[in-house]
Amino acid sequence: MVRFMETSYAPINRSAYRLAAEATDAFEGARSTVQRFINAPKAHEVIFTKNASEALNLVAHSWGRANLAHGDVVVLTHMEHHANIVPWHMLAAELGIELRWVPLTTDGQLDLTDLPALLDGAKAFSFTAMSNVLGTITPVRQLCRAAHDAGAVAIIDACQYVPHNITDVQAWDADFIAFSSHKLCGPSGIGVLWGREALLDAMPPFLGGGNMIADVRLDGFTTAELPAKFEAGTPPIIEAIGMGAAVDFLQCLGMHNVRQHEIDISAYALKSLTERFGDDITIHGPTNVEVRGATFSFAFRGIHPHDLSQVLDQRNVCVRAGHHCAKPLMRILGAPATARASFYLYNDEHEVDVLADALDSATDIFGF
Amino acid sequence: MPGLEDLYREIILDHYRTPRNRGELAPPAAHAVGHNPLCGDEIEVYLDVADGMVNDIKVGGQGCSISQSSASMMTQAVKGKSLEEVRALVHRFRSMMSIEELDESAAEVKLGDLEALQGVVKFPVRIKCAVLAWNTLTEALTQTAP
Ligand SMILES: Cc1ncc(COP(=O)(O)O)c(C=O)c1O
Numbered sequence: 001m002v003r004f005m006e007t008s009y010a011p012i013n014r015s016a017y018r019l020a021a022e023a024t025d026a027f028e029g030a031r032s033t034v035q036r037f038i039n040a041p042k043a044h045e046v047i048f049t050k051n052a053s054e055a056l057n058l059v060a061h062s063w064g065r066a067n068l069a070h071g072d073v074v075v076l077t078h079m080e081h082h083a084n085i086v087p088w089h090m091l092a093a094e095l096g097i098e099l100r101w102v103p104l105t106t107d108g109q110l111d112l113t114d115l116p117a118l119l120d121g122a123k124a125f126s127f128t129a130m131s132n133v134l135g136t137i138t139p140v141r142q143l144c145r146a147a148h149d150a151g152a153v154a155i156i157d158a159c160q161y162v163p164h165n166i167t168d169v170q171a172w173d174a175d176f177i178a179f180s181s182h183k184l185c186g187p188s189g190i191g192v193l194w195g196r197e198a199l200l201d202a203m204p205p206f207l208g209g210g211n212m213i214a215d216v217r218l219d220g221f222t223t224a225e226l227p228a229k230f231e232a233g234t235p236p237i238i239e240a241i242g243m244g245a246a247v248d249f250l251q252c253l254g255m256h257n258v259r260q261h262e263i264d265i266s267a268y269a270l271k272s273l274t275e276r277f278g279d280d281i282t283i284h285g286p287t288n289v290e291v292r293g294a295t296f297s298f299a300f301r302g303i304h305p306h307d308l309s310q311v312l313d314q315r316n317v318c319v320r321a322g323h324h325c326a327k328p329l330m331r332i333l334g335a336p337a338t339a340r341a342s343f344y345l346y347n348d349e350h351e352v353d354v355l356a357d358a359l360d361s362a363t364d365i366f367g368f
Numbered sequence: 369m370p371g372l373e374d375l376y377r378e379i380i381l382d383h384y385r386t387p388r389n390r391g392e393l394a395p396p397a398a399h400a401v402g403h404n405p406l407c408g409d410e411i412e413v414y415l416d417v418a419d420g421m422v423n424d425i426k427v428g429g430q431g432c433s434i435s436q437s438s439a440s441m442m443t444q445a446v447k448g449k450s451l452e453e454v455r456a457l458v459h460r461f462r463s464m465m466s467i468e469e470l471d472e473s474a475a476e477v478k479l480g481d482l483e484a485l486q487g488v489v490k491f492p493v494r495i496k497c498a499v500l501a502w503n504t505l506t507e508a509l510t511q512t513a514p
Binding site for chain 2: 304305306307310311314321322323327330336337365366
C-alpha cells in the first residue's frame, strides 16, 4: 500500500498516462488475487465494495428488488450478524417479504431438522459460513445444496469465515458471498461481493454514478459490464492493493496452515480454560473444534463482560465485550453481552494462559 | 495508563453488589428505558413526581458495574429532591463526566457519593456507562408535568 502510494497512486480506468495505467494494473491485479483466493471462475465476478455490509446490502437491494415480491420468503439463521439481518428487514418493510429463521442447537450449531420445511417456497437462503460470536462453522456446501433443491439462491456471509479457512466458492456451489478486508489482515474500507456471472448480469445496478455506466444521455443511461456496473464512483484503489497484499500474505502462510493453527489453539483453549475454571466459565458455541473457529464468547463468574474487558485490558489482553452486532443471537443465548476472545494466526498457546491469568485477576476485584 | 483502583472504588462496588431502589413503580409514574447500543446495557427508570418533588424513584435493567452503581447512587441522590434540584444534579453529574461545560450556578451542587465516579473520566469508553442512567432519568423527566 505504501509503495503504491509513493510510486503509482493515480486514478484508474480513465487516463492515458502511464501512471494511471500502472494503477489500473495494480487494482485489477488485486481483483485477480482475490479471485484465485476464493477460487472464483472469473475475475469480473469479484466486485469491490466498502465492506461486507455493503456487499450484503447490494444483494438485498439489487437482486432482492428485482427478484422478490410481496409474500416471497427469505430464510436467515439465528446466528446472523446484523449485516445479514437488517438489509432483509428493510426489504421486508419495503416489499412485504417474509423472513424465516433457522434455529440453533444447544451447542450453537444450526438446527437443520426443519430446514426443508423452512426452505419450502423460499427464494433466497442467506446464512453465515462462520459465526462471529460462537465461532461455529456451518455446513456451507450442504446448505447451498438445500437452498438449490428448494429453488432458492444461496447467499453466504463469509466475513468471519474467509480469513480463517480455505474458501472455494465453486466447491460450495454458492451464488453470492460477501466478506471484508479488515478481517483478513487487510486495510479497512474495502470488502468483496462475489456473485455468479449470470446472476450479476441479470441484476440492476445498485449505486449510480461514474464508472458504472456505458453511456449517459439526457433521457437515461446504460450500464457498464461487470465488475464496473456495481462499482460506482472512484473505487477504494489503495485499499484494494492493500487487500491484495494481505491475501498474498495469507496464501504464503497457506490457509490450511491457518486453519490447523486455529484448530490446535482452540483445542488447547477449550481444554485449559475448562480445566482451570470448571463451571465458573461458560464458553458459548460448539466444543468440537472441527466445527468451530478460535472465536470464543464466554461468561465468567458472573462478571459483566464490560468490567471483564476493562480488567483484561489492564493486562494488555484485548477482548471485545458487547453484543457483537448479533443482538437476536444474544437474546437467544440469554446474555445481553458476552466477552469474546478471538485467537488468530498471531496468537499462541502461551497467550491462552495469559488470558486465563488475567481472568483470575478480575476475580480479585469482582470476586463476590 | 490510569490504574483500575481509580475506576473500581469500593463504594462503586458496594452499590453494584447491593443496588439501592431497584424495582418498578406502577403508572402513572413516569417510565423511560435507556439502551447503550454498543454494549447492550439497559436501564429502566420509574419516577413518581408530585408537586414538583421526586417522591420515589426505582430502577431496573442490567449492565456493568459502572452503569449499575451510577444508577443506584443516582436514585439515592434524587429521591426527595425538587425537580429543579434534580435538573441541577443531572447537569452537575454530566459536567463531572466532562460531557457538559459546568455552569457557574451549579458549581455548588453537592455530588456526595457520586464523586466516586469521578475516576471514570480517565476511562473515556466507560463514560457512556456512567451516564446511561442519567440520560434515562432525563428522558423520564420529560414525561412529567413541567
Ligand atoms: C459474520 C459477519 N458478517 C458481517 C460483518 C460485517 O462486516 P463489515 O462491518 O466489515 O461490513 C461482520 C463483521 O464484524 C461479521 O463478523
